[in-house]
Amino acid sequence: MKTKKITYSLNYRKPKNSYLSSDELMVCIRFYYKCTKTNKAKIIKKSTGVKCKLQDWDSNWHKSIARKPIKETDPNHKRKNKILAAKVKNFDIDEILKKVQPKSFSVNLKSGIPEGPIALKWTNHKNKINLVNPANKRLIDVIVVGTGLAGGSAAATLAELGYNVKAFCFQDSPRRAHSIAAQGGINAAKNYQGDGDSTYRLFYDTVKGGDYRSREANVYRLAEVSTNIIDQCVAQGVPFARDYGGLLDNRSFGGVLVSRTFYAKGQTGQQLLLGAYSAMNRQIGRGKIKMYNRHEMLDVVIVDGKARGIITRNLITGEIERHSAHAVVLGTGGYGNVFYLSTNAMGSNVTAAWKAHKRGAFFANPCYTQIHPTCIPVSGDHQSKLTLMSESLRNDGRIWVPKKLEDAKAIQNKTLKPTAIAEEDRDYFLERRYPAFGNLVPRDVASRAAKERCDAGFGVNATGEAVYLDFAAAIDRYGKEQVYIKGLDEKDESLVQSLGKEVVKGKYGNLFQMYEKIVDENPYETPMMIYPAVHYTMGGIWVDYNLQTTVPGLYAIGEANFSDHGANRLGASALMQGLADGYFVLPYTIGDYLADDIRTGPIPTDTIEFEEAEANVRQQIKAFINNKGTKPVDYFHKKLGKIMWNKCGMARNEKDLKEAIEEISALRESFYKEVRVPGSADEFNEELAKAGRVADFLELGELFAKDALAREESAGGHFREEHQTKEGEAKRRKEFQFVSAWEYKGAPKDAKLHKEALNYEDIEVKERSYK
């Protein structure tokens, strides 16, 4: 802090001229600081315990080094001056600041939440922030990295507003970003079903679902703009599911008591992404977006403290390129692949976010990871990724394991079939433990419950790590309904079954087909086997209300940032957040920053900052290519994944986390010594690209464990075994009601923690119960 300054003074208690020169006064240390709340300079006085007569005080002592505050006329001047010097030396500014500024946890984090009641914050903020006039937008360049829902929608909207956009993706087309794989749906507080939904309820569900670890104002804004997203996407030609009257249809997702999820079969992410892609295509066709496919961002360039460009590698030719702009937006997704096995795409990576972190962007809550309960279980060591079965299946599927241990053993040995187990010998453990929400509890709760049963030996596949997701009851129910509607014979069991299967097929056909292709079992006949898998990361780059990171001009949107989902994300909220950030939030808020740049002119790329960043990138690539190792990149990635899953997975404890930190650090060292990257730097070289990504995962993984160790509570997806209730539920601690934002300081172990306090004014923080 530049404003802080230490001086001595006499502690006058009344006007100076009312004292006599023989009066004795206390000497105090005066300390100036900037109040983070009001942004004004303030003074603190601290007594030194030394007294001095007015006549002995040298008020100009600071003008020369030789002069001391207490003149030689004081008989004890030597001793007193010595005490004063020692007092200053031991004066701990940070300690004092902590006491006087308890509300602002960190002096560097300003969330910038607007004043006013929560429902008006966003409107007021939009009315007050700076805008850039249309003619000036032409003079401003913006780089958008990533073309998923967040990046794609942001690029399209910024271009539409008139900015010159350069968009980058590592895939061969923006349409292949991993948002495309989202299945279930997108939430919006439309209340078309008339079942009591509202903006406040969506806000409330999201904050509660996130276990009271998200930023209230951001979540409210998200709920507020959610309805716009649906209107926007319909206008873009997204073919949402409709009912027979031609109106939009909804379904229900975990953790909520209303139906607010809009969907397009089991491919909602695909349809929304293709919508954003079409909006981008329109702008690419008009020349407002310059698209760079198969380009990977390898560094952010900071000029005079502001993000002014990026360094990329052309993945076809290997060329290293410099790109400049007035602002840089990262929509680069999450880092779930740090676990190696996850539902993320093979190419999903943390590199862009991590490079930004290394250049000054704080990384928030890295330990908040979502483990999705319904994924196809791991089948063997060769496995390269895990496949999600949409949460929507929990609308109709019932989750169970055998009640008797001997039945479970028999199933594991393949001597017993699940369909042979009688109804009373089945343990529908979610319905048993959480009667109010049943199979539709939030993801973190469902995952932990499945793990608890499997750890107790009730798992249902060869590895003992799977539970059943059973549709028999739904098929029977729908079948009977159909038979009744059509006036057919209710006693004809095979007719009921076949009609019921038809209904289930209509709802989840593509998911059932996918399951059958992968597992080679027919889920209409035998229950599906599922097990939790890493799916989404709530943590990410720290951003303020404007979605700006701690680096001015650098923004993070979608899964890449941290703000909206707290410690656990509710189903169908990722698509909502990505599009809200990209279509409706960032395009407004970025103007506030860019308004100062209308006279800046194009940013040159031949400066020392670009030079240095490019040299760094080249140096790392050269090191990989010339390394004389023997092991492929995947060897290290798989090892890292094992450490992460076993020690930083669904349940964490102090001992494991400490071991994980050591092990990851050691693995990183051996990676740089032993990795082999074949081929050369100036060609299509996937191993080289992978090496760079895994190098960053190896650093992030350690910070992840460090964060999990520091967060001594259980919240949402972060479950510390030391902190649980008697029933085994997550136990939050009031003193951890803050965001952990880590500052890069060289190695992950040296990262410095900053805290942003979370205040809940419009929601009562309660125990999160789904019982």
Next chain:
Amino acid sequence: MNLILKIWRQKNARQKGKIVKYPISDISPDMSFLEMLDVLNIQLIELGEEPVAFDHDCREGICGSCSLYINGEAHGPDRRVTTCQLHMRKFKDGDTIFIEPFRAKAFPVIKDLVVDRSAFDRIQHAGGFISINTSGNTQDGNAIPISKHAADEAMDAATCIGCGACVATCKNSSAMLFVGAKVSQYALLPQGQVEAPDRVQNMVAQMDLEGFGNCTNTGACEVECPKGISLENIARMNRELIKSSLKG
């Protein structure tokens, strides 16, 4: 399982390629086809050779990156799946498997099995959108009811993943199934009707410019399409094209 792989290797777009033989052993039938190639690549790297380059990303059949021509079929012998969802249980021990890139004039090879499909993007730039601003100031999503039938049909057309299997399969390297699907999606929805005539004209013009062939109604594309996009979409595109030229 033990297999013989015969894989197309090509250093880059300028050099000539050739088929190279790789024996591979101990393959589990539960592996996906791409996981089998991962095993091969790890072996090649450990031997100090260059791994086989192939496009892949989501590995759950939706991103449309993977693009292998296996034993003369786009995405291999299984139906309604992409290469990443093809499992080795579809092959027999001792099989010889030919693996080639998707071949078409408009899809030049980048390296080994990786091809450049940016022609698809350029067709979309020409008209694959509805010209609506993303300001959010549109009418309510329920303002225009859309019949369930039309919405479902539009959805079926919209499930195209843009992998290019239709082009690779077609003897004329035609992209009409791909273009027809996009044209149909918008033509079936009221929101897309305003620009329908321009859209079909522009997209078809760009398709021709990129060097894709014409449709001769063989129907191979529909059979090989991993998402089962129907041939009807080509018919609808042709109708739209004729309609738009009559309207002028």
